[in-house]
Amino acid sequence: MGRLIKVLIAKPGLDGHDRGAKVVANALRDAGMEVIYTGLHQTPEMIVEAAIQEDVDIVSLSILSGAHMTLFPRVRELMDAQGLEEVPLIGGGIIPDKDAEALIEKGIAKIFGPGTETGEIVKFINELKQGKKPK
């Protein structure tokens, strides 16, 4: 039995809208990936704990609240501190281009803005996994 690509999708912080996260979760499932969805109102600590216990290949955050500049780097820092340096962190939501650039400089692998086709996310994850040595 092989192992499929495992993705954690989490909604950090206070915003209560997870339609986008669910659409992405369904698209990744349909692309043959295993998606761990942890639901709303997750703290960065909870997200990293779930990423450790589930041994996911990639962590994806959905943020619509505007707190992305705090939450993304915080999750990245915790991941690095707890042995998940090699696990990429991606995300999406309402994030201005200028902020997205700044986040990529802080080690976030990719930011998908509003209107992104789900196929683009699937393609990105597949390519990311292929270019990376298996854990």
Next chain:
Amino acid sequence: MTEDYFERFFTGDPLAASRLMSIIERGGAEAEKALDRLFPKVGRSYRIGITGPTGSGKSTLINGLILEYRRRGITVGVVAEDPTSPFSGGAILGDRIRMQGGSGDEGVFIRSIASRGSETGLSACATELADVLDAFGKDVILLETIGVGQLEYKIRLTAYTTVVVLTPDAGDEVQGLKSGIMEIGDIFVVNKADRPDSERFAQELASMLELRRSEPGWKPPVLPVVATKGDGVMSLMETIQSHRAFLEENGKLESKWVESLKNRITMATEEKLKENFWENQYTKERLDSAFVDVKAGRKSPYAAARDLLSSIAIKKSVRRRK
């Protein structure tokens, strides 16, 4: 690399435990090597199966049990299985959404797993992940099956105590359920017991259980629970403890464990026999020629199978004589 994980695993590093689980999920020789190393430490946890139809509240109930056990200082491992999509092979594993009670607590380890075509409610791999949590030192392991309804009997091969979770609106379903799920429960939970008709449902359930042949000395209790509020969860935990005490007093705990080990040896052996048999080039050639005979009407498929097996038996005895 794997060696490094073992060192860290035995010092209690959750990431090492998690990586070992992934090695086991991938299967093959590496997985077996890992299980070989772990097994001397396996067999100390109390394994509890949580089963029932989709939407009956299994995950929420597990969350309640996590809180109850942790209040008593008992550490908890959870293996939660969700169905794989038969269309894409992918899965959405959402059990963690309802199991947030253990977050930030080192005494709790939750792992999700996709069923990957196993239609028995609990895949073999789920049992192996429970082995890892067992060796990792978790006192209690909760195994959540996918809610398929009637095919969850395999949980009994792994769990000491099996809890069946139903809801009052499953009323008419009980008729259908009686053949399968009604036989596997040691404890029955009527969840969402604040709904109308729940008392009547619990009574019907209890009277149906009267008809069931049960273990002498243990009459499966029916417990009302409102998992979302935590009502009745403590009583459930205490009932699980009573069932455990019952098994211990009768020597049944030991015999259940022995039975599960024997079953696993048998399954592993059968698996290997199959693998070795069909991977053999000689078998493949014989299969091709047997197929020609069957197609031409000279042999039945059964005669062909006998020939295939006997040729292997001969080959093995020749090898032994050398």
